Structures are given as C-alpha cells and as structure tokens.
C-alpha cells in the first residue's frame with residue numbers, strides 16, 4: 692500500500708490516525724497556509740536577486756539584480772534549501788487560513804501535506820503552531836497522489852486536497868480520483884499567472900470560498 696511513497700514519509704503517515712468516519716482535509720502549506728512568495732521576495736532581496744513574475748515557476752524567474760540574468764537551474768535547489776532553513780518558521784500566515792481551518796476542524800480532520808524538506812519539518816511545525824494551525828504535518832518528498840490516496844483510502848466521508856501547484860493536482864487525480872481537488876493560490880500576483888489546474892475539481896480564490904465549498908460538499912454528501 693505504501694508503494695511509491697518515499698521512505699522518509701512513511702513513518703510520518705504512520706504517526707497519524709485517520710478517522711475514517713469524518714471528512715478529511717489534506718492541505719498544502721506554501722501559498723495555501725503561508726505566504727511563500729512574500730517570504731521569498733524578502734529572501735531574494737537579501738541575496739541581491741529578484742523574482743520577475745513572468746510565469747508560475749521558480750526556474751527562469753529568479754534573477755540576479757546586477758545583470759538581470761536568471762539564476763542557473765542547478766543553483767535553485769541550494770537556494771531553496773537556504774530559504775527554507777531561514778524562513779520556514781517565519782513565513783506570514785495567509786489571511787483567513789487559521790480561522791477557517793479551526794472552524795472546519797469541528798467537522799473534519801485536517802492534515803497538512805507540505806513538500807517542505809523533511810529536515811525543516813520541525814521549523815514548519817513551529818510556524819503552524821504559532822499561527823494557530825496546530826494540525827499534524829507530513830513533510831512529503833515527491834508527488835503527492837499516492838500519499839493522498841493512502842490517507843483517504845478507507846474514508847466513508849468526503850476527502851479534500853488543497854494545493855497551488857497543478858502537477859500536484861494531476862498526481863492526486865491519477866492516484867486518488869475520489870478526492871475533491873481544490874486549486875487555490877494565495878498570492879494574487881501568482882494566481883493571475885495561472886489558469887485553473889487541469890486536474891482540479893474547483894478553483895477557489897480565498898479561504899472563505901474554500902470554506903463554503905467544502906461545507907457544501909460535506910452537506911450534500
């Protein structure tokens with residue numbers, strides 16, 4: 692059942708007890724619960740770099756201030772690692788996220804599924820707790836679909852997946868088609884660069900909208 696799930700992720704999943712008789716909300720963190728781009732812009736400024744907002748991708752859009760040239764692709768993973776190390780515990784929370792998740796937690800179980808590197812999971816947990824979102828965290832590695840399927844496979848109530856990245860929706864569509872896939876991008880500037888994800892079931896633009904949509908589905912189910 693855990694085939695295709697990264698070995699660092701399996702113990703984290705095992706630590707969570709899924710309540711199969713409650714709805715389940717699996718939510719991403721960056722650009723859903725936390726202002727990733729807001730933090731990244733400050734970080735890039737410190738590195739004498741900037742993000743140029745031409746497309747929904749880090750590659751090609753992170754540029755050197757000095758000559759405006761894009762930072763080479765091979766330098767991006769190291770840069771992101773440094774970013775998570777310095778910022779994972781202090782990104783600004785997204786408006787309405789904590790408040791609406793708290794309300795939803797009266798009806799549904801909440802799990803945060805983030806691709807923050809596992810070695811920074813403790814920093815991300817610190818940030819979740821500090822921001823009023825004390826929900827279990829899985830620091831995932833790789834595509835999310837199999838993990839979402841594993842968590843939701845025995846549920847008798849609806850399951851939801853919230854994420855900003857279209858390829859994550861495609862992975863969940865492939866491995867866990869039964870899950871409602873909600874496409875949400877917190878940063879307005881980034882949201883404008885992207886159409887609704889092909890494999891999502893709905894595109895929503897704020898936490899009040901996510902909240903209303905999720906409750907509607909639960910009520911109808």
Ligand SMILES: [Mg+2]
Pocket residue numbers: 719720721722723854855856
């Ligand atoms: Mg994200």
